Amino acid sequence: MTIALEGVGLTHPGGFQALRQLTLQISSGERVAVIGPSGAGKTTLLQLLGTGLMPSAGQLHLLGDDPARLQARGLKRLRTRIGLIHQSPPLPPRQRVITAVLAGRLGSWSLSRALVSLCYPLDIPGARAMLEPLDLDDKLFVRCDQLSGGQLQRVGIARVLYQRADLLLADEPVSAMDPVLADHTLALLNRIAADRGVTLVASLHAVDLALRHFQRIIGLRDGNVLFDRPSAQVSDDDLSALYANQSLAEQGHEVVRPARPAGLGAGTGILRTAPRCL
């Protein structure tokens, strides 16, 4: 079992509960898409799986380890086996593409190797091999601030592919790409994951892309799993229930706000609310 969540909850420092009582299993080599409306907790879930966040409740197992119980050294080793593709790749604007890609393997490189590679890139063929299928090998020595959003996303993908992680996570990896490129990139990610036999978990906004490229779909809403089934079995009802929450949420607000009697005069209403605003 690559990923196992047992009643995992996550509450952000501000008190916002992003994930509640999540129970999930993803086996080795599975390719899973996480879909759901904005604010459903997709990014939080991926950060949790990438050990960038620790669960505030429940049990989390990643590649056979419990990250919350690991010592610094063990956590570092686990982290080199997990690669997270960010929606907007956090690359320094002045860094060259080659350096940004090679940084993917810093976890397994010695410090002296990292230092030398900073001055003179040590594995140019390796980086080129990752950028080539993404159609970016001509940008190898270009600075990151000269790339478009879609190109930058592909550099981020190339870095994580270069890392050779056992667990590939992708947070909206194609959000800045045109439809054709997005399709091509997702197909590539899936093919590489299948070739390497690694697990792939990606969050996506585009439902059609998720259904087309992934074997299994997890629908996330308000920090809960709404459905979790093979993509062939995802019905239109599932999807409308997943995304029809805009009007529902507004109704819900009306229901949980009963302390505003309709008969009250406007003047008193203002008097009552004004001090609270200040």
Added chain:
Amino acid sequence: MSKRLEALLWVMALIAALVASFSYLEMDLAGLFRSDSATQMLGYTQAFFPPDLSSGWLRQIFHGALETLAISAIGTLLAGLSGAALSLLAAGRLGRLAKASSRLLLNTLRSVPELVWAALMVLAAGLGPFAGTLAIALHTTGVLGRLFAEALENVPTAPAKALRDSGAGPVAAFLYGTFPGVLPQWVAYSLYRWENNIRMAAVLGFVGAGGLGQMLYVTLSLFQQPQAISVIIAMLLMVLLVDALSAWLRIRLA
């Protein structure tokens, strides 16, 4: 009405302070405009001309200018290195105690002017360029350390965090994630301080810390005005040249 009275009182107090300052300093301003003062000034100015352009003196000036350049360059380089090290502490990367103590150190280094450092260093290290270099390095460390730390605090943290999350060690994550973000600012600050330090290095010689300033001080003390004016012209040329060079470099780096 009372406001006007108050304003009037303030003006009177200012005038009184000015008059008191003049009488305390015993300044003889009228002396500037006496009948023979113009001819005296002209005579003193004429003593500077023509400038001494003999090849021997020019060679000495050239060596002095090189010494001034070297003092400012090495001083700024040392300050850049130690400022970078201290800025890591001052930006709170290694705990709160280190942050507080390094800030105190940087503030102390910065609040003592270069000339005072030079006077102290001449006592500690003896007359000559070494004292000047140390003086510039000490003051500039305080300035650059503070500026570098501010750049470190404002740089985005996401790149380094992403590298840590993929297993990179803290030093590697800093070098690949944070350093590229601060380096352009660090270089720009260092160049600007170097420009200031060249001017300062030309003056430091007055307290015996080497370079063109020391030549100027010696020639003026020995009433060798033609030699002194060549040194002054050399200083002017050097500062103009460095200003132009540094402006060009900063435009290229931006």
